[in-house]
Amino acid sequence: MTTPERLVGIVLISHSDALAREAVALAVGIAGAHVRVAAAGGTDDGGLGTSPDKVASAIEVVDQGVGVVLIPDIGSSVLTARLFEEPGSVVIADVPFVEGAIAAAVAAGIGADLQGVLDAAEDARTYRKL
Structure with a gap:
């Protein structure tokens, strides 16, 4: 596990800036304000889509x-x-967007290492609601 001062960062990449920001707010609201989660949503001109520049900036913000x-x-x-994928440093979670974000944020917030945060996010794939 990492020390509480240095947490695994999380970047939520969405086609919608509003969706990314709200998912960050939800994840941080549940996991705690100390968790490093950033939004990278929408295009540079505010439209729907993705922006490599926004992702790069978000990674820089959360990377400890x-x-x-x-x-x-x-x-x-x-x-x-x-x-941006760099094995052992920057990894992609193939998970449900909201559930994966929350699970990853909670794991990061308790000090899980990179693999632990990725595993927690990937466990969200099996969450049942009923």
């Missing part, structure tokens, strides 16, 4: 040297995330 988990929503956000 112990790894970053990228959680894309659909389609091209996955392709954009792949531009």
Whole structure:
């Protein structure tokens, strides 16, 4: 586990800036304000789509040297995330966007290492609601 001062970062990549920001707010609201989660949503001009520049900036904001988990929503956000993939440093979680974000944030908040945060996010794939 990492120390509480250095947490795994999480970047939520969405086609919608509003969706990304609200998912961050939800994840941080549940996991705690100390968790490093950033939004990278929409295009640079405010439209729907993805922006490599926004993803790069978000990674820079959350990276404390112990790894970053990228959680894309659909389609091209996955392709954009792949531009930044660095095994052992920046990894992509193939998970449900909201559930994965919350699970990753909770794991990061308790000090899980990069693999632990990724595993927690991936466990969200099996969550049942009923």
